Amino acid sequence: MDQGAITDVLDGRWAEVRRMIRDQVAAAEFLESHELDTERHRAQVYEQLAELAASGRQRLGFAAEYGGGDDVGGSLVSFEMLGFGDLSLMVKAGVQWGLFGGAVQLLGTARHHERYLRPIMDLELPGCFAMTETGHGSDVANLRTTATYDPASAEFVVDTPHEAARKDYIGNAARDGRMAVVFAQLVTEGESRGVHAFLVPIRDENGNTAPGVRIEDCGRKAGLNGVDNGRLSFAGVRVPRAALLNAYGDVAVDGTYSSSIESDSRRFFTMLGALIRGRVSVAGSAGNATKRALAIAVRYGEARRQFARPGDPDEVVLLDYRAHQRKLLPALAKTYALHFAQEELVGALHDLSNQGDSAEVDEHRQRELESRAAGVKAFATWHATSSIQTAREACGGAGYLAENVLPALKADTDVFTTFEGDNTVLLQLVAKGLLTSYKDHFEELSPLATARFVAEQFVGTVMERTAARKLIDRLVDAGPGNDDDATLLDRGWQVKAFCDREEHLLDGAAARLRRVSDDDADPFEVFNGAQDHLLHAASAHVERILLEAFVAGVDRCADPAAKALLDKVCDLFVLSTIEADRAWFLEHGRLTSARSKAVVATVNELCAELRPHASILVDAFAIPEQFIAAAPIAAGAERGRQDVMRAHDAAVR
Known part of the structure; x- marks a missing residue:
């Protein structure tokens, strides 16, 4: 092929x-x-x-x-x-x-x-990008750094009121940065106008720390030690009025505040929404680090031998073992799914950035895009963490050697799950987006306010279907209605199963949150008690997005043989996902016990069918060879594979 x-x-x-x-x-x-x-x-x-x-x-x-x-x-x-x-x-x-x-x-x-x-x-x-504080990471709206406008000098005075307000983990701060975009509470005319961004010099051209700025080095980390993370504190640092990044809010010379967005919370969401490119980049980079790890592990698994069959002097190649296939191939299938979802996400962000002047459409699409970026980033980075660990284990002791790259990949990607948004918080954002539409004047950002809003506004299951492809609709419409084992590989049945799970979970989550309207209900406790349900609903939503993106990707493939192989990889992604959540499908009557066992058996069959194509699937990522060869176990495995292929060709001749 x-x-x-x-x-x-x-x-x-x-x-x-x-x-x-x-x-x-x-x-x-x-x-x-x-x-x-x-x-x-x-x-x-x-x-x-x-x-x-x-x-x-x-x-x-x-x-x-x-x-x-x-x-x-x-x-x-x-x-x-x-x-x-x-x-x-x-x-x-x-x-x-x-x-x-x-x-x-x-x-x-x-x-x-x-x-x-x-x-x-x-x-x-x-x-630098100075948002996170020691005391506030995910809760950006409640950052404590202040930028107070002084009309007498037409300057903002930037202050760190206490240690918990210190800017922490700031990339480029410890060594190289000369200026920082500092997120702070804007105060003018005695009133706080919420978080805004300011350009604040932190060093001069000779590398000397600016007056009033304190810079500390975060020191050595578990990974990413080529990045100079530092801590920033400010003591009466004065910057000119023009230092305010004023696309969404401005302060006049006399201190009068103005904004084209009247609601403080809506302005805050709009401002943060403009910055999702970093989140999208992290998701894509995590995906490529995962590909590199799996490529190394598959090459090693194709060459490394362990134990012999009875009566056969040749030891068995690792990747011929079912357990080894189950380690690597479902992870590889999910990597493909995430790649296609990432490609769609990048395309949507690109198109939105080039969109014309339609404020209402922009806001709706922006919210949808923020939710999708949050979900894909969470899944891509969690998948990187688990798959790189799996790849390390699949390479045994050799995978633990620094020279074989996997330890560095594991260390460097570990923090991806909590920067550019903590993954658990991001999935809550996805769930909130599914349950409600943002309200024009949504005054608070707390869980309590969210719960109240959901209880007041929810009418039935809210699911956006406007972006569903005609292809997906055709598959669902053509899906079988019976329940025999053959339908496990029917794409229409698979899409229906994912959609049904998502809708059921959302419906249940909304029903639990409706209890906020009861007289004796504590809104926070209701919301807090439903978090597991909300996170499950968000996960089901993201998995449905991954499947639809995968299906669309397969449909774009013009080569029949390649398309058939990708179809099988998609099947493995779907059924390994269902297998991982079999408890829900069984508990809610979506699978019988016999059919649940059939899911496991079919995953095994798909792993066996895809095993001969494992090298093709990782080589198709077209990772620059030097990044694979940097790991001696992968370079040696590749040489061994080429020797085998040459010997086979010679025998055929």
């Missing part, structure tokens, strides 16, 4: 960007970082960041009028591709151009764009 046909489908809409980056990587020297100390690693990553700046790739996501490429999707794919290599470089690039540069572009106005975007793109102005 021509694996190139699968690669073509995976490369998708931004195939040219992916090919360009592969070519650039192939021509560049690649250095693994596992033997570097912290300072040498940081220095190496900064040098590589400068090379990226010189390449011009970082310009893709910025506006053409300032020297950018007006290609948001291409920019996100470019960040994704960094996930194949040193993830410290991906994070460092994401901080500089995704978070710092993105905040200036999306939250600022022309005065900021004209002054700062070119220096940011060219790395002449290294910067």
